[in-house]
Amino acid sequence: MSGRIFQNVVLQLKENTDRTIGVIDGEGVVIACSELPMIGQRWTEYVPVINNAANAIVSHEGKTFKALSGWGNQFDYAAFAFGDNEISRTVCAMATVSLNSAKAYYEEKHDRGSFIKDIISDNIMLGDIYMRAKELRVTADVSRGVFVIRSLKKGESVPTDVVQSLFPDRQNDFVLGIGEGDVVLIRQLSEGVGLRELNKIASSVEAALRSGSESSVVVGIGTVAHHLRDLAKSYKEAQIAIEVGKVFDTEKYIINYENLGIGRLIYQLPTTLCEMFLQEVFKKNPIDALDKETLFTIHKFFENNLNVSETARKLFVHRNTLVYRLEKIKKLTGLDLREFDDAITFKVALMVKKYLTSRGIEN
Numbered sequence: 001m002s003g004r005i006f007q008n009v010v011l012q013l014k015e016n017t018d019r020t021i022g023v024i025d026g027e028g029v030v031i032a033c034s035e036l037p038m039i040g041q042r043w044t045e046y047v048p049v050i051n052n053a054a055n056a057i058v059s060h061e062g063k064t065f066k067a068l069s070g071w072g073n074q075f076d077y078a079a080f081a082f083g084d085n086e087i088s089r090t091v092c093a094m095a096t097v098s099l100n101s102a103k104a105y106y107e108e109k110h111d112r113g114s115f116i117k118d119i120i121s122d123n124i125m126l127g128d129i130y131m132r133a134k135e136l137r138v139t140a141d142v143s144r145g146v147f148v149i150r151s152l153k154k155g156e157s158v159p160t161d162v163v164q165s166l167f168p169d170r171q172n173d174f175v176l177g178i179g180e181g182d183v184v185l186i187r188q189l190s191e192g193v194g195l196r197e198l199n200k201i202a203s204s205v206e207a208a209l210r211s212g213s214e215s216s217v218v219v220g221i222g223t224v225a226h227h228l229r230d231l232a233k234s235y236k237e238a239q240i241a242i243e244v245g246k247v248f249d250t251e252k253y254i255i256n257y258e259n260l261g262i263g264r265l266i267y268q269l270p271t272t273l274c275e276m277f278l279q280e281v282f283k284k285n286p287i288d289a290l291d292k293e294t295l296f297t298i299h300k301f302f303e304n305n306l307n308v309s310e311t312a313r314k315l316f317v318h319r320n321t322l323v324y325r326l327e328k329i330k331k332l333t334g335l336d337l338r339e340f341d342d343a344i345t346f347k348v349a350l351m352v353k354k355y356l357t358s359r360g361i362e363n
Contacts (some may be wrong), residue, residue, distance in 0.1 A: 003031035009102045010034050019091045020082040026075055050078045059084035064092045069100050112136050116174045119228060120235040129228050145198050146222040146234035147185040150242055157181035158217055162208055202254045215253040218242055222257050247358045266355050274352045281349045284334050297325050306343055
């Protein structure tokens with residue numbers, strides 16, 4: 001936040017009191033003061049005193065302090081007045097009211113949340129990111145996880161306050177309402193955080209928003225953004241994760257972009273190309289010629305890594321019965337699922353068919 005905003009208020013207050021008044025930041029640096037030569041002095045010894053006061057007025061070594069409104073456990077800015085008597089406490093309290101008003105006005109105009117929203121929406125030039133980040137005291141080069149939270153019930157919004165309560169550190173984490181009901185969580189991460197930690201964060205959000213024992217939201221996770229400029233890319237990935245998961249992983253409520261596999265590729269293909277692929281694969285008979293029992297057998301065969309004996313055991317049928325079914329599939333489609341290449345082709349074809357169906361295209 002610009003010290004000039006505080007300095008303007010301090011100079012106006014100076015006309016109404018004989019006390020030296022001003023503002024220090026969270027590192028103890030005087031950023032505004034009625035006595036101009038004091039600006040820039042570092043009073044680090046007062047930082048723990050103000051933090052331990054828990055937002056109350058506190059006097060120490062001939063000065064009185066009160067933290068300005070903020071979000072974290074540590075203060076961002078504090079007003080001070082010289083002296084430790086009742087007059088100093090009153091002056092400090094009155095200064096805090098005026099400074100908080102100026103701070104609120106400034107943050108409304110230069111809101112950190114709006115800044116982050118502009119980044120993920122690609123509404124800010126790359127060069128401006130650095131300047132705004134410095135002005136708003138947002139660290140540019142730390143790792144952040146990006147999570148898109150979407151309600152499973154059409155037309156319902158995700159309760160932002162619930163997500164915010166899970167991540168109350170508004171200095172480093174951002175909870176933003178986006179679009180028609182989505183909530184985006186941007187969570188600052190420690191170095192070296194991997195998929196497990198990202199999934200753990202997403203799981204805590206999903207669990208907090210459950211309706212009884214039923215999941216009420218789906219959470220998409222983008223790749224880790226190591227710089228503010230990477231947030232837009234990660235946000236788009238989290239959105240894609242939800243969209244692809246809606247097609248291929250309908251039973252999952254936490255979907256990581258990095259685990260989408262071939263589904264991500266299929267989702268990005270033109271539908272005309274997908275239709276041509278199905279026509280080429282199923283020349284003998286269309287995929288719709290396979291009945292539900294046959295398709296169920298195929299899915300089980302894939303789940304058991306093309307192992308005939310294990311699949312037969314899971315289906316509670318004799319091995320020869322399964323072999324007969326596989327031969328029938330080969331006769332209908334020309335693909336032998338016991339051959340790896342044919343199995344891969346069939347697996348991809350099933351996913352392509354599912355994708356086209358999700359788009360309302362029957363092939």
